[in-house]
Amino acid sequence: MTLPQQKQPPADFPLTDRFTGAMRLAHEWHRGQYRKVAPGETPTVPYLSHLLGVASVALEFGATETEAIAALLHDALEDGPEYTRRSADALHGEIRDTFGPEVARLVKDATDAEPQAGEEKAPWGERKANYLRELEAQQSASSLLVSASDKLHNARAILTDVLTAGDSSEARTAFFGRFKQGQSGTLQYYRLLVDAYRAAPGGRDHPRLLALFDELDRTVTALEQACGVTAETTRNYPNIQSNTA
Numbered sequence: 001m002t003l004p005q006q007k008q009p010p011a012d013f014p015l016t017d018r019f020t021g022a023m024r025l026a027h028e029w030h031r032g033q034y035r036k037v038a039p040g041e042t043p044t045v046p047y048l049s050h051l052l053g054v055a056s057v058a059l060e061f062g063a064t065e066t067e068a069i070a071a072l073l074h075d076a077l078e079d080g081p082e083y084t085r086r087s088a089d090a091l092h093g094e095i096r097d098t099f100g101p102e103v104a105r106l107v108k109d110a111t112d113a114e115p116q117a118g119e120e121k122a123p124w125g126e127r128k129a130n131y132l133r134e135l136e137a138q139q140s141a142s143s144l145l146v147s148a149s150d151k152l153h154n155a156r157a158i159l160t161d162v163l164t165a166g167d168s169s170e171a172r173t174a175f176f177g178r179f180k181q182g183q184s185g186t187l188q189y190y191r192l193l194v195d196a197y198r199a200a201p202g203g204r205d206h207p208r209l210l211a212l213f214d215e216l217d218r219t220v221t222a223l224e225q226a227c228g229v230t231a232e233t234t235r236n237y238p239n240i241q242s243n244t245a
């Protein structure tokens, strides 16, 4: 069977072989990794689904190829060392050499904790508080786009799972058991993320970014409603101590 001749894309089409190369690397570096499940459940969803989802959200909100590549690789430094047995520094170096310094910078900015050989990750609340502080001061619209696309993809997945789990508090507690800080920490983190994006100087005057923050806000509000709480309540939960809101 002969396949029809492929039409050449216009010279300025934004996605090139660099993007395909990043998809291949994302697959290779996260091979064997699944999305989190509650204790006792068997993981089934390959982690790559999240990386493709974040790139998809970023493109829908106006990402350039460089930003979309960073979206595909945004978890390489956090999770790659476990699945590739290479250090975060080595992976960061390969990203820089293959895709350039801007992708390497965006991936670094999307990382809340790089595993250091022989060291534990910092405590959850400390890591999230530091990340929120960095976001609040973030000057780069590109960094905000990659980060908020990541959080929107996660928030939508959580909302779908919470609605699927049903509206008993037992079902919700079981679902949130997959996350280190359970329902309260997770809800507080997403509400403080919305506040941090809105405060970030790099987000001002970027209509597509503001639309992305609005969509995250709507999703987090729906999540709070599904859990029977308000934004004011979740902001004041004690899980993330140095409250940046």
Ligand SMILES: Nc1nc2c(ncn2[C@@H]2O[C@H](COP(=O)(O)OP(=O)(O)O)[C@@H](OP(=O)(O)OP(=O)(O)O)[C@H]2O)c(=O)[nH]1
Pocket: 035, 036, 037, 050, 074, 075, 112, 124, 150, 154, 155, 156, 157, 158, 161, 178, 179, 180, 181, 186
């Ligand atoms: N199965 C599943 N897993 C989810 C979902 N949403 C988020 N996750 C993953 O769980 C992480 C949050 O889990 P936690 O136990 O709270 O914290 P931690 O992994 O950061 O220590 C997210 O990290 P993050 O730093 O917030 O984002 P990311 O950059 O790792 O994506 C993300 O990797 C979801 O709906 N389903």
